[in-house]
Amino acid sequence: MENSLDRLWTQVLDRLEKKLSQPTFETWIKTAKAIDLQDNCLILETPNFFARNWLQANYINIIKTTIEDILGHSVTLKITVANQENSSENSSPFWSSNPAIPKTYTYPKPTELNPKYVFEHFVVGSNNRMAHAASLAVAESPGRENPLSFNPLFLYGGVGLGKTHLMQAIGHYRLKIRSDAKVFYVSTEKFTNDLITAIRQDSRQGFRDHYRTADVLLVDDIQFIEGQESTQEEFFHTFNTLHEAGKQVVLASDRPPSQMPQLQERLCSRFSMGLVADIQPPDLETRMAILQKKAEYENLDLPQAVIEYIATNYTSNIRELEGALIRTVAYMSISGLSMTVENIAPVLNPPAAHAEVSADVIIAVVAEEFQVTPEDLKGSSRRREISQARQVGMYLMRQYTDLSLPKIGEEFGGKDHTTVMYSCDKVGQRREQDPDLSKVLRQLGDRITLVSRSQ
Numbered sequence: 001m002e003n004s005l006d007r008l009w010t011q012v013l014d015r016l017e018k019k020l021s022q023p024t025f026e027t028w029i030k031t032a033k034a035i036d037l038q039d040n041c042l043i044l045e046t047p048n049f050f051a052r053n054w055l056q057a058n059y060i061n062i063i064k065t066t067i068e069d070i071l072g073h074s075v076t077l078k079i080t081v082a083n084q085e086n087s088s089e090n091s092s093p094f095w096s097s098n099p100a101i102p103k104t105y106t107y108p109k110p111t112e113l114n115p116k117y118v119f120e121h122f123v124v125g126s127n128n129r130m131a132h133a134a135s136l137a138v139a140e141s142p143g144r145e146n147p148l149s150f151n152p153l154f155l156y157g158g159v160g161l162g163k164t165h166l167m168q169a170i171g172h173y174r175l176k177i178r179s180d181a182k183v184f185y186v187s188t189e190k191f192t193n194d195l196i197t198a199i200r201q202d203s204r205q206g207f208r209d210h211y212r213t214a215d216v217l218l219v220d221d222i223q224f225i226e227g228q229e230s231t232q233e234e235f236f237h238t239f240n241t242l243h244e245a246g247k248q249v250v251l252a253s254d255r256p257p258s259q260m261p262q263l264q265e266r267l268c269s270r271f272s273m274g275l276v277a278d279i280q281p282p283d284l285e286t287r288m289a290i291l292q293k294k295a296e297y298e299n300l301d302l303p304q305a306v307i308e309y310i311a312t313n314y315t316s317n318i319r320e321l322e323g324a325l326i327r328t329v330a331y332m333s334i335s336g337l338s339m340t341v342e343n344i345a346p347v348l349n350p351p352a353a354h355a356e357v358s359a360d361v362i363i364a365v366v367a368e369e370f371q372v373t374p375e376d377l378k379g380s381s382r383r384r385e386i387s388q389a390r391q392v393g394m395y396l397m398r399q400y401t402d403l404s405l406p407k408i409g410e411e412f413g414g415k416d417h418t419t420v421m422y423s424c425d426k427v428g429q430r431r432e433q434d435p436d437l438s439k440v441l442r443q444l445g446d447r448i449t450l451v452s453r454s455q
């Protein structure tokens with residue numbers, strides 16, 4: 001039964017939903033929970049430190065005054081971070097709900113930003129939560145306005161995992177807040193070509209003047225700048241000018257700055273001085289949610305079994321996942337066949353490059369990284385280094401295979417599914433707060449994929 005604190009918080013949410021934009025509400029407010037109210041002090045719990053800091057910096061006043069309006073007296077507000085040991089609270093799916101597109105929003109010129117790449121179309125999962133939150137934070141308060149100083153914001157991740165989508169969502173959202181903002185989205189290739197043309201036409205100054213007027217500069221595929229000395233030189237100056245003027249720079253790449261050996265040292269250190277956030281491949285639930293959302297926008301009625309079938313067969317690239325959905329729908333409408341797994345299976349023919357990742361490979365790779373044996377991971381030792389490695393192994397098995405929780409438990413020597421769930425949640429939460437762990441997980445993921453492909 002709902003208690004008075006729950007009722008109060010529901011009222012607060014209702015009011016805040018009307019006052020704030022949907023992405024802001026969904027990302028920062030709805031994920032918080034009122035957990036205690038004593039002596040006029042209300043305690044609010046957020047899912048991680050990042051969310052707490054952001055609420056503290058930006059929304060504490062509006063939350064406080066909304067509560068005070070309802071209660072009719074003043075309150076103090078304390079924002080805490082959820083207890084990481086509390087795994088049962090985190091067993092629900094990770095993605096956020098599906099907010100509608102604000103009707104008042106008119107998109108900028110379609111050639112510059114893809115109208116589909118907005119926050120409202122982006123499914124948030126454990127694989128991209130940090131990158132999404134940081135992108136929204138930057139869109140709300142870019143450059144010098146940002147209290148946490150995410151400048152530049154450097155997004156990185158594998159092919160087709162949503163980097164461009166997030167970058168352009170920042171652009172759309174910024175323009176929605178400030179329609180006169182100068183938002184430039186450019187691929188590194190275009191930046192380089194513009195520079196070459198400018199050099200040829202002896203109009204380098206015009207090139208500089210153009211790029212340096214940006215309020216928000218979004219540069220995609222920045223990894224292609226590696227080895228291009230004159231582009232690096234020019235970009236260095238553009239970056240410095242914008243940064244010094246308090247303008248926001250967002251960069252997207254398939255790898256972090258530290259793994260770009262042909263990047264000038266001074267650029268590498270600048271790329272790393274704001275926030276570096278990674279995007280991982282989505283897990284099965286998130287892939288299903290992405291298909292579901294896509295189907296809703298396209299007004300398609302897809303049976304759950306079909307969604308699950310596609311999501312199970314396309315695991316590592318969301319562009320391919322979407323392509324499979326489009327192919328399926330096109331074929332079914334031309335052929336007049338009904339949408340069943342039996343009918344779509346021959347059409348889809350999942351790509352051969354998607355090597356099956358086996359539980360044994362994951363266990364072997366994790367054991368090697370943590371310098372323990374596969375038997376240690378499957379055994380019952382509670383030694384810290386072994387139990388940590390085991391938790392990481394369970395998490396990666398959840399990410400890289402479609403094994404159920406009980407099956408993963410079996411692979412680790414017959415552990416209970418609640419232990420697996422707890423481990424996955426714990427590692428997932430720590431990953432969001434600890435860039436070093438995030439890096440280790442990404443490297444392990446790369447190794448797992450590599451070993452699986454070569455088998």
Ligand SMILES: Nc1ncnc2c1ncn2[C@@H]1O[C@H](COP(=O)(O)OP(=O)(O)OP(=O)(O)O)[C@@H](O)[C@H]1O
Nearest residue numbers: 121122123158159160161162163164165290318319
């Ligand atoms: N979390 C998500 N929710 C919904 N759609 C997504 C999500 N992530 C990616 N997509 C969709 O997947 C497709 C590929 O995404 P995008 O082009 O942003 O990937 P990318 O990481 O920039 O790829 P590349 O490395 O090839 O440049 C796009 O259609 C995008 O809308």
